[in-house]
Amino acid sequence: MAEPIRVVVTGAAGQIAYSLLYMIARGEVFGKDQPLILHLLDIPPMVGVLEGVVMELSDCALPLLRKVVPTTDPLVGFKDVSAAFLVGAMPRKEGMERKDLLSANVKIFKVQGEALDKVAKKDVKVLVVGNPANTNALVCANYAPSIPRENFSAMTRLDQNRASSQIANKLGVPITHVSNIIIWGNHSSTQYPDASQGKVLINNEWKSVADALGDNAYLEGQFIDTVQKRGAAVIAARKMSSAMSAAKAACDHMHDWWNGTAPGKFVSMGVFSDGSYNSPKDVVFSFPVEIKNKQWKIVENLSVSSFGQTKLDLTAKELQEEKNEALSVLDSN
Known part of the structure; x- marks a missing residue:
């Protein structure tokens, strides 16, 4: 069997991690022959809950799980990790503005970026799940200059999964x-x-x-609207944000990053923009990508309609504003 790899999950005592840790430890991300050492990072008030999670992982008797390292210290949490799931973030509550969310999270991801820079493997794959994910990934990468920027990505796979399932349901076909x-x-x-x-x-x-x-009216109307507002709809129904589906999407994202995509298939990942499709450079922007040898590449030369370009411009504007605001929060600290 292969040597164990170290994988960290932040916010490890939280809702998303509760589903995510089991999926990772079962081998659904890195493979059924890849032993793991799981690092569970959370904040001091969550230590008691974290102990319960450690007990449950032990009680699952998972063959691939060699060791669990629970900690509240980022320097322990990120030590020698090959993959990082940054789930821990200030959660979005009903009625909360994204701007409030942003300023709280910028500080968290600065600390995590600095820790990754100091102690993680330099080829670590960092997936940011905690919202606002795109800008949190940007901040995190900013504070980990020794790790290549292409090793940081934000999760839009949940949105892709939601969108794909809407289409599958509409056409009555399997996902x-x-x-x-x-x-x-x-x-x-x-x-x-x-x-x-x-x-x-x-x-x-x-x-x-x-x-x-x-x-076409559906594809340019109700379809987009449903996917854009799905997170809010889940919060309204559950009184909590998406957890099981977010964990599954995080697994899908990291699985494909680690193992590659099938020929002709592409997946959505928030990655540093090179200006493709008239997007602003140096924001973390979701693109269709193909993955080979653990390296993603933006799919080029896809046709974008004038309707589509209007939508791209709108989301690009928001990302540029978020970036500027995040940097101003950091400058003021």
Whole structure:
């Protein structure tokens, strides 16, 4: 068997981590032959809950799980890790403005970036789940200059999964029969869920989603609206934010980053923009990517309609504003 790798989950006593830790420890992300040492990082008030999580992981008797390291010290949490799931963040509550969320989280991700820089492996893959994920990833990378910027990404896979499932349900096909649905921009209500490149398998034949549906008004209206507001709808129903689906999406994101994407298939990841598709450079922007040898690459030369470009411009503007605001919060500290 391979040598164990170290994987950290922050906010390890929280809702998302409760599902996520089990999925990781079962081998659903890094493979069924990859032993793991799990680092569980949380804040001091959560130590009691964290102890319970450690007990449960032990009681699961998971063959791949060699050791669990619970801690409140970022320098212990990030020590020698190969992969990091940054889940811990100030949670969004009903009615909370994103700007309030931003200033609280900037401070958290500065500390985590500094710790990653000092003690993590230099090829560590860092996935930011905690919201506002795109700008938190930007801040984190900013404080870890010795780790390549392309090793930081923000999760928009939950939005992609939501969008894909909307299409699958609308067409009455299994989720495995839908591919290449794109999320552009920010993991927020300005994101652009785009089915224009989407493919669907119907009667053993791959067709474009647009042709299969024949309902452009839906794709440019209700479909986008539903995906953009799904997080808020879950909060309204559960009185808590998405947890199980967020954990599954984090696993999907890291699995594909680690293992690669199938030929012709692409996935959505928030990554540092190089200006592709008229996006602003140096913000963390969700693009369609293909992954090979643990390296992502933005899918180039996809056609974007004038309707789509308007949506891209809107989410780009929000990300630029968030970036400026995050930097001003950091400058004032």
